[in-house]
Amino acid sequence: MRVEIRVGAYNSRRYGKPWIARVTDWPVGKHPVLEFGATVDLQVCEIEAEPGSIVRWGQKDYRGNNTTREWGIVCADGSVNNSDAVRCRGHWLAGCPVPAEAED
Secondary structure, rough: OEEEEEOOOOOOOOOOOEEHHHHHHHOOOOOOOEOOOOOEEEOOOEOOOOOOOOOEEEEEOOOOOEEEEEEEOOOOOOOOOOOOOOOOHHHHHHHOOOOOOOOO
């Protein structure tokens, strides 16, 4: 299914292009392996991901004080449940069960 993340308007002289990626592998003691999606326009990123997949998204701040790097788990309805690296690693090790719905 297509997973979409929306980011707000931004000044392209200060911020880099927003990005989205799906975790495809997470070797022991290493960083996760990512498969990157596409930036449709400068406010929407999208990627193909199944329910239960772990996704990351973010945006670089060239001034260095507002860079974002988010984690999330794709829900059965296609929404993304925001999470953190520790919970996502546990989710990966548990075999990626599908969360029922996103938390607000």
